[in-house]
Amino acid sequence: MKKSLFAIPNALCVLRIALLPVLYLVWTTGHKEWFVGLFLFVGLTDALDGFLARWLKQTSEFGAMLDSIADYVYYAFFAGWFLSLWGAQLRAFVITLIIPLVIIAGAYAIMLIRFQKVSFLHLYSSKVTAVAAYVFVILTFVQGFHRLVLSIVVSLWLLTSLEMLAASIVFDKLQPNIKSVIVVK
Secondary structure (H helix, E strand, C coil), X not given: CCCCCCCHHHHHHHHHHHHHHHHHHHHXXXXXXXXHHHXXXXXXXXXXXXXXXXXXXXXXXXXXXXXXXXXXXXXXXXXXXXXXXXXXXXXXXXXXHHHHHHHHXXXXXXXXXXXXXXXXXXXXXXXXXXXXXXXXXXXXXXXXXXXXXXXXXXXXHHHHHHHHHHHHHHCCCCCCCCCCCCCCC
C-alpha cells in the first residue's frame, strides 16, 4: 500500500482541488465550452482515482480520505457558486438540501460515539449521486437551471445520507470501504 501524496491516484485528487479556481475563471470569462470540457476532465479524475488506486495497488486510508476530502471541497465550492448564481431558484430547495446534511452529520456523530472515529464511506449510492450531480452541473451551466434534475440529485443525496446513517448504526465495526448496506461481501 503506497501512502505517498505523489501516488498517481492521490495526485489526481489534489489536481481536482487545484482545478476549482481554474474552472471558476474559465466560466467567469465566458468560455462555456472550455468549462464543460474541463469539468468533464475533473469528473473523469474523480472516477479514475479509485480505479487507478486499486489497479496500481496504491490504495491507502490516506488516499481514500483524500478522495473524500476532495469530493467535499468540490461539493462545497459548487454549492457556494450555485447559491451565488441561482440563489432564487435554490431557495425552494433549502429544506430538502438541509435534511441530507443533518442526516450525514448524525451518521458521523453516531460513528464517533460508537467507534471513536469518523470515516468517509465509499458507497455505490454516493457514486450514483455524484454522477447525477455532474450531469446537473453541466446541464445548468450549459442550458440554465434544471429544477427536475436538481430534484433527482437531492433525492439521490437523501437516499445516500440515509444509507450512511444505516451503515453507522447497523454494523458492529466501522467499514469505510463498504459499498452498500444492502450488498455486503
